[in-house]
Amino acid sequence: MAGIETSEDSQLAQPGGRGGRSSLAGNATDKALNLLEAAVAPGYPHRLGDVAAAAGVPKASAHRILNNLVATSFLAADGTGGYGPGPRLRALAARVTQGCEEDQIMRAELEVLSRRVGNTVHLGVRTGDAATCLIKVAGPKPVQTASRVGMHLPLHATAIGKCVLSGLTDEELTALVGRVGLAARTEHTITDLDALRTELERVRAQGFALDEEENEIGVRCLGAPVRDAKGAVIGGVSVSAITYLDSREALLEWAEQVRTAADALHGLLG
Incomplete structure (x- = not known):
């Protein structure tokens, strides 16, 4: 999980990593959903061109679909060409999360884990070609990470992301890397596909x-896979530690507790 806020977080997230290639935009439903996700990514309001590029939808089509989403109140236009969440989408989000038994169970599990390890805990799931933080439970230490709910994370450079990638076939992994690449977030980021394959073999073996410090210098994370009801990896639970406060050895000692928390969420997300 990302720890200290980075420059990527202030930019428009790329839910599908499509980079504006219309051939990957999908059908009408895919386009609308991708545009909706791109428009409400952290840092909104976002301009038409940025939303279209992140969603992989041609600008003309994006403009028409975004106007429809504004007309139906799923999005709101700021009057200067920017888009963000509308009242209908906000109400829908509230209905999904407010009083949701699964959400309460997941948060309770993460709160227990956070108390046990004394650090910030996150739950994230795959959203397109990235991961998104769904729940954050801040730790008690005075130095806090700048991660936030809704933050998009690169799959190859975060513990939660690697958990997601560990559930892919080699063909799926190769295709994903072909779409989004392996950008260097720090000097420690894995940027070679073969090296990433080796890393994912390690993830599968050790659980x-x-x-x-691959996503942010000064932050080290350990994550375990979260699976859906069918057993497919859809995300992960992670503990984030500031490197000068907790050693690598201390982080590794929490591995079994993180795995136990992740297993407790099995099937709760679908």
Whole structure:
């Protein structure tokens, strides 16, 4: 999980990593959903061109669909060409999360884990070609990470992301890397596909993933896979530690507790 806020977080997230290639935009439903997700990514309001590029939808089509989403109140236009969440989408989000038994169970599990390890805990799931933080439970230490709910994370450079990638076939992994690449977030980021394959083999063997300051210098994370009701990996639970407060060895000692928390969420997300 990302720890200290980075420059990527202030930019428009790329839910599908499509980079504006219309051939990957999908059918009408895919386009509308991708545009909706791109428009409400952290840092909104976002301009038409940025939303279209992130969703992989041609600008003309994006403009028409976004106007429809504004007309139906799923999105709101700021009057200067920017888009963000509308009242209908906000109400829908509230209905999904407010009083949701699954959400309460997941948060309770993460709160227990956070108390046990004394650090910030996150739950994230795959959203397109990235991961998104669904729940954050801040730790008690005075130095806090700047991660936030809704933050999009690169799959190859975070513990939660590596958990997601560990559930892919090699063909799926190769295709994903072909779409989004392996950008260097820090000097420690894995940027070679073969090296990433080796890393994912390690994740599968040990049941947890490590982010060794690969997404942000000064933050080390350990994550374990979260699976849906069918057993497919859809996300992960992670503990984030500031490197000068907690050693790598201390982080590794929490691996079994993180795995246990992740297993407790099995099937709760679908």
